[in-house]
Amino acid sequence: MSGSTDYWTGRHIFCMDLLSDILQQAGLQRRLLDLRRLPAATALRFPCERSMGFHVVTAGHVWVHSPGLTEPLALATGDMAFMARGCLHVLATEPRIDRLEPRAIAGTWGLAANPAEGMASTDQASVISGAYQLWHAPLHPLFAELPQWFVLTAAQLPRLGPLGLAMALLVQESEAAGHAAADPAATLGSDVLVHGLFDVMFVQLLREIVARRGLAGRGWSHAVRDAAVHRAVAFMQADLARPWTLELLAREAGLSRTLLAERFRTAMGDTPLAHLRLLRLQKAMQLLGDPRRKLDDVAKAVGYQDAFGFSKAFKRAVGVSPGEFRRRDAAERASPWRWDAAATEIPSRTEIPSRTPVVQRGNDSCRSK
Numbered sequence: 001m002s003g004s005t006d007y008w009t010g011r012h013i014f015c016m017d018l019l020s021d022i023l024q025q026a027g028l029q030r031r032l033l034d035l036r037r038l039p040a041a042t043a044l045r046f047p048c049e050r051s052m053g054f055h056v057v058t059a060g061h062v063w064v065h066s067p068g069l070t071e072p073l074a075l076a077t078g079d080m081a082f083m084a085r086g087c088l089h090v091l092a093t094e095p096r097i098d099r100l101e102p103r104a105i106a107g108t109w110g111l112a113a114n115p116a117e118g119m120a121s122t123d124q125a126s127v128i129s130g131a132y133q134l135w136h137a138p139l140h141p142l143f144a145e146l147p148q149w150f151v152l153t154a155a156q157l158p159r160l161g162p163l164g165l166a167m168a169l170l171v172q173e174s175e176a177a178g179h180a181a182a183d184p185a186a187t188l189g190s191d192v193l194v195h196g197l198f199d200v201m202f203v204q205l206l207r208e209i210v211a212r213r214g215l216a217g218r219g220w221s222h223a224v225r226d227a228a229v230h231r232a233v234a235f236m237q238a239d240l241a242r243p244w245t246l247e248l249l250a251r252e253a254g255l256s257r258t259l260l261a262e263r264f265r266t267a268m269g270d271t272p273l274a275h276l277r278l279l280r281l282q283k284a285m286q287l288l289g290d291p292r293r294k295l296d297d298v299a300k301a302v303g304y305q306d307a308f309g310f311s312k313a314f315k316r317a318v319g320v321s322p323g324e325f326r327r328r329d330a331a332e333r334a335s336p337w338r339w340d341a342a343a344t345e346i347p348s349r350t351e352i353p354s355r356t357p358v359v360q361r362g363n364d365s366c367r368s369k
Contacts, residue, residue, distance in 0.1 A: 018230075018233065018234060018237060019142075019203075019206065019207075019210070021237050022140050022142055022237075022282075023134075024286075025136070025140070025279075025282045025283050025285070025286050026134040026135070026136050026138045026140065026143075026282065027133075027134060027135025027136045027285070027286060027289070028132050028133070028134060028135075029132065029133050029135055030130075030131075030132050030195065030198065030199070031051070031131055031132065031133045033128075033129075033130040033194065033195065033198055034128070034129050034130070035058075035126070035127075035128050035174045035175065036126070036127050036128075036129065037124055037125070037126050038060075038062065038091075038093050038124055038125045038126070038127060039093070039124045040093055040094075040124065041093060041094065041100060042092065042093045042100075043090050043091070043092035043093070043094075043097050043100040043101070043102040043103065044090065044091045044092070044102065044103055044104075044105055045088070045089075045090050045102040045103060045104045045105065046088070046089050046090070046091065046105055046129075046131075047088050047104065048083065048086045048087065048088065048089070048131055049086050049087075049088070050086045050133060050134045050135070050137060050138075051083070051086040051131045051132060051133045051134065052082075052083060052084055052085070052086065052131065052132050052134065052146075052202075053082075053083050053129065053130050053131025053132060054080055054081060054082040054083060054129070054130060054131075054201070054202075054205070055075065055080065055081050055083075055091060055127050055128070055129045056079075056080045056127065056128040056129075056167060056170070056171060057075045057076060057077055057078065057079050057080070057125065057126070057127055058077065058078075058126040058127065058128060058171050058174075058175065059077055059124075059125060059126040060076075060077065060093070060124060060125030060126060061074065061075065061076050061077075061093070061125060062075050062091055062092065062093055062125045062127060063075070063091075063092050063093075063094065063095045064081055064089055064090070064091055064149070065089060065090040065091075065092060065097055066087055066088075066089035066090075066148070066149065067087055067088065067089075068087070068148060068358040069149075069358060069359065072092075072095055073149060073151060073359065074095065075151075076153075076154070077154065078153070078154025078157070079151070079152065079153050079154055080151070080152045080157070080167065081149055081150070081151050082149070082150040082151070082152070082205050082209075083131075083148070083149060084146035084147055084148060084149070084150055084209065085143065085146055085147075085148045086133075086134070087148060090102045091127065091129070093124070093125050126175075128170065128171065128174050130198050130202075132202060135289075136282070136285035136286060136289075137285075137318075138282070139278050139281055139282045139317070140220070140278065140279070140282055141219065141220045141268065141269075141270070141275075141278070142210075142220045142221065145213050145219045145220060145221055146209060146213075147209070147358065147359060147360035148358045148359065149358065149359045149360070150205070150209055150359075150360050150361075151359060151360070151361045152361075153361075160204075160208065162200070162204050163201065163204040163205065163208060166197050166200040166201045166204060167201055169197050170194065170197040170198060170201060173190055173193050173194045173197065174194055176190060209221075209360075212360075218266075218267065218268075218269060219267075219268070219269070220268060222267055223264070223267035223268040226263060226267050228253045228254060228255050228260065228263060229253070229260075229263055229264055229267050229268070231252065231253045231254070232249045232250075232252065232253040232260060232264065232272055233275070235249065235252045235253075236249070236272075236275070236276050236279055237279060240276075240279060240280050240283050240301070240302050240303055241300060241301050241302065241303050242303065243303065244273070244276055244303070246260070246261065246272060246273060249272050260272060276303075277313065277317075278317075280302035280303050280304075281302070281313065281314060281317050281318065283301070283302050284298055284299075284301075284302045284314060284322070285318075285325070287301055287302070288322055288325055288326045288329065289326075289329050289333075291326070291330065295307040295310075295311070295322055295323070298310070298322070299311075307322075310322070
């Protein structure tokens with residue numbers, strides 16, 4: 001639990017870091033960070049299911065080809081594309097990939113520029129790519145609000161303060177790490193610094209998106225701007241085992257039951273107790289990943305009286321029983337990355353359930369069309 005030393009007095013309830021808690025429940029893990037130099041006619045396939053990440057173009061031009069896009073995303077030097085909801089995509093040095101053969105990326109990357117792709121060329125591109133994986137399929141409504149792609153151009157980044165500064169430092173350090181052999185002393189501690197900057201950029205990007213979505217008038221990002229709703233959500237997340245009722249939540253939020261329910265539905269589009277069930281199930285996914293925990297203990301930790309009631313609710317929401325989820329989770333943990341390694345093609349355009357456009361640009365209004 002983040003923040004409070006005395007939650008139930010409510011004195012420090014706003015100290016709880018809601019975003020960090022949500023990401024932790026979804027099993028956030030930094031997995032990939034890489035500097036790549038791409039010769040002409042290159043296409044790389046990224047099978048990034050259940051992940052969030054970005055491509056930063058340090059030189060040249062690249063295009064992102066992805067399901068749901070009516071046309072590829074064109075990125076130039078200094079531009080960044082943030083993938084907020086995982087999807088299979090191809091990063092290419094050309095706007096069309098019908099004559100290219102996309103190659104799958106390796107499961108593990110390093111910071112050094114890929115030697116096979118590092119030949120000097122006037123028409124190559126240089127890209128820093130990185131990703132975080134959400135180990136458990138995210139149920140939280142925040143993830144449905146995120147656009148599949150969020151694009152910032154080089155001209156926009158300086159106006160974003162810490163985000164622009166972190167990106168500039170990341171590019172500088174990553175480029176230096178890619179040429180460590182030439183000057184080893186100049187890159188001492190570079191791995192730690194680059195990964196730290198990556199974390200800073202990731203959080204700053206999420207803050208920027210949440211801030212924009214918060215002005216849209218509805219959704220989780222908007223709801224937590226309401227002090228009473230924020231308070232109710234924070235109390236839920238702080239103690240999911242507590243036998244919450246609407247009356248008890250309303251008392252902690254300082255509102256009547258009717259007013260809390262109205263404000264919650266207006267802001268979030270859901271009821272407080274429905275949101276509570278979702279939070280409990282997301283937490284349960286995390287707990288089920290620990291084979292030492294008995295099913296009955298998991299059930300009680302997320303507010304269910306017994307394993308039977310919990311199992312019914314879990315299967316109804318997730319689609320499999322807790323036992324089957326645990327077996328699949330254990331099998332998948334043998335792999336360093338949850339992706340479909342057999343995927344070889346960009347799927348045809350599909351509808352992606354979300355409250356936001358597929359692509360949101362840095363100068364766009366945050367309001368959904």
